[in-house]
Amino acid sequence: MADAAYGSLPFKEAIAFFRQKLDMPSERWADVWRDAHNRAFMVAGATKTDLLADLRGAVDKAISEGQSLGAFQKAFKEIVARHGWEHTGPASWRSRVIFETNLRQSYNAGRDDQIERIKHKRPYALYRHGDSEHPRELHLKWNNLVLPVDHPWWDTHSPSNGYGCKCKKFLLSEADLKRRGLTVGQAPDDGDYEWVDKATGEIHRIPRGIDPGFDYRPKTPAALTEAVAKREAAKPALAERLPERMVESAFSTAKGVTAQGVSDLLAQLPAPQREPLAAFLTAHPVKTLFIKQTEMGKGVAGLKVAPAIAEYLGTDPYLVRAFYHSRRASATNGFTAKNWGHLVIKVKAGDTLKAVDMQAVQAAAAEVVTDAHANTGPRQWQPRGTSGESLRRHWSISANVGGKQGESAQRLSTWLHELGHQVHFWAGEPDLTGVGLLTEYAGKTRMEAAAEAFAAWVLARDAMVAHFPELAKRVEAMLAQATTASRKGEKG
Numbered sequence: 001m002a003d004a005a006y007g008s009l010p011f012k013e014a015i016a017f018f019r020q021k022l023d024m025p026s027e028r029w030a031d032v033w034r035d036a037h038n039r040a041f042m043v044a045g046a047t048k049t050d051l052l053a054d055l056r057g058a059v060d061k062a063i064s065e066g067q068s069l070g071a072f073q074k075a076f077k078e079i080v081a082r083h084g085w086e087h088t089g090p091a092s093w094r095s096r097v098i099f100e101t102n103l104r105q106s107y108n109a110g111r112d113d114q115i116e117r118i119k120h121k122r123p124y125a126l127y128r129h130g131d132s133e134h135p136r137e138l139h140l141k142w143n144n145l146v147l148p149v150d151h152p153w154w155d156t157h158s159p160s161n162g163y164g165c166k167c168k169k170f171l172l173s174e175a176d177l178k179r180r181g182l183t184v185g186q187a188p189d190d191g192d193y194e195w196v197d198k199a200t201g202e203i204h205r206i207p208r209g210i211d212p213g214f215d216y217r218p219k220t221p222a223a224l225t226e227a228v229a230k231r232e233a234a235k236p237a238l239a240e241r242l243p244e245r246m247v248e249s250a251f252s253t254a255k256g257v258t259a260q261g262v263s264d265l266l267a268q269l270p271a272p273q274r275e276p277l278a279a280f281l282t283a284h285p286v287k288t289l290f291i292k293q294t295e296m297g298k299g300v301a302g303l304k305v306a307p308a309i310a311e312y313l314g315t316d317p318y319l320v321r322a323f324y325h326s327r328r329a330s331a332t333n334g335f336t337a338k339n340w341g342h343l344v345i346k347v348k349a350g351d352t353l354k355a356v357d358m359q360a361v362q363a364a365a366a367e368v369v370t371d372a373h374a375n376t377g378p379r380q381w382q383p384r385g386t387s388g389e390s391l392r393r394h395w396s397i398s399a400n401v402g403g404k405q406g407e408s409a410q411r412l413s414t415w416l417h418e419l420g421h422q423v424h425f426w427a428g429e430p431d432l433t434g435v436g437l438l439t440e441y442a443g444k445t446r447m448e449a450a451a452e453a454f455a456a457w458v459l460a461r462d463a464m465v466a467h468f469p470e471l472a473k474r475v476e477a478m479l480a481q482a483t484t485a486s487r488k489g490e491k492g
Contacts, residue, residue, distance in 0.1 A: 130166025
């Protein structure tokens with residue numbers, strides 16, 4: 001692929017825009033939002049000041065000297081090697097994103113600075129679509145749109161309008177309009193959409209056609225830099241701006257299923273379960289993907305969510321599908337793995353945790369435990385290698401919760417089951433068999449026995465203590481061991 005070019009770069013306004021920025025170490029691209037990018041230089045994941053300084057120097061050189069992408073990529077690799085930085089994604093992809101985003105926004109800001117000086121002569125602005133490999137539908141629609149240069153529409157729609165967007169804005173005079181056969185149009189009303197920061201739960205309203213974080217006007221307000229620096233310094237920490245919650249984060253493609261929603265339900269648990277569970281999640285903040293069945297497959301839906309999931313998990317965007325793909329998506333409700341730090345839970349678009357009755361969920365789980373003790377479950381079953389009286393059990397905790405309280409409630413019980421696997425891994429995979437078989441599914445493997453016992457304990461501890469006291473004791477020991485473990489597999 002040929003190196004990118006950016007009009008008449010270098011030019012002084014573009015250079016001035018970039019050089020007035022403040023260095024801002026950050027873990028994620030969303031740590032600096034919207035027009036704060038006008039005053040802040042950041043690279044997601046670059047938290048050390050010396051690393052950020054070297055990256056900034058390379059970008060500055062690219063802008064001021066009009067360097068090619070290839071030259072910047074060479075410098076990028078040298079900086080990464082020098083600092084031992086473990087960035088997400090391949091070096092070629094990551095360096096291109098840094099290069100193109102900073103150069104385009106610097107160019108556009110420089111152009112905006114020029115516009116301010118000559119707009120009295122050329123009072124109209126023209127939106128021109130670029131030559132992106134995968135053009136956005138609305139960007140094509142806006143091509144050749146003419147509006148007054150000071151129209152508020154430009155405050156959110158001035159290019160660039162997303163990663164890889166090559167659209168530009170040009171100034172025109174009355175004579176230019178006549179010569180080109182253009183007329184001043186009406187600002188499009190394409191609506192907006194809700195974007196949720198998957199890692200924090202913060203909700204933003206963004207105009208359609210604009211990528212998250214790009215709904216601002218690149219400009220060079222050097223005089224405001226100091227004021228913005230003070231504002232950012234005074235801003236409360238993110239933890240203070242968000243409701244307190246037990247589950248730190250979740251990525252969800254169902255609006256009604258969120259980290260806050262799970263936390264609100266867990267907060268209703270009795271203290272003997274809630275407090276040890278909270279301690280484990282503090283020690284090991286497991287992430288969660290709440291995604292739809294189609295997104296677990298190999299089709300378009302799975303590809304569409306790949307970049308956002310890669311960002312959330314902090315992993316390679318080209319390999320990320322291995323972390324949420326399932327060949328049996330239709331037959332599974334959730335899954336995880338020993339070497340993962342996340343769970344995958346299947347959801348539907350209409351699921352909502354706000355409608356879940358937590359007391360009813362607990363009652364459904366307690367019914368499973370009570371029926372297991374009395375051997376009165378709905379399914380007759382003979383464990384392999386045994387003889388004698390058949391067992392009568394429920395299929396699983398989640399199946400009974402879902403059957404009694406619906407699919408939204410089942411998401412919580414499935415989440416607890418999969419979390420149980422992670423607790424089991426962190427605790428060194430202790431054997432919880434031989435002291436009570438709660439469900440037919442628990443009889444599949446030692447791992448499933450542990451996960452089912454954990455979910456039952458969280459939701460119905462009193463019933464388990466009454467009917468399976470030794471199993472309850474082992475679950476509590478497993479959870480305590482998992483919480484204090486420094487790595488998975490430590491034996492207690």
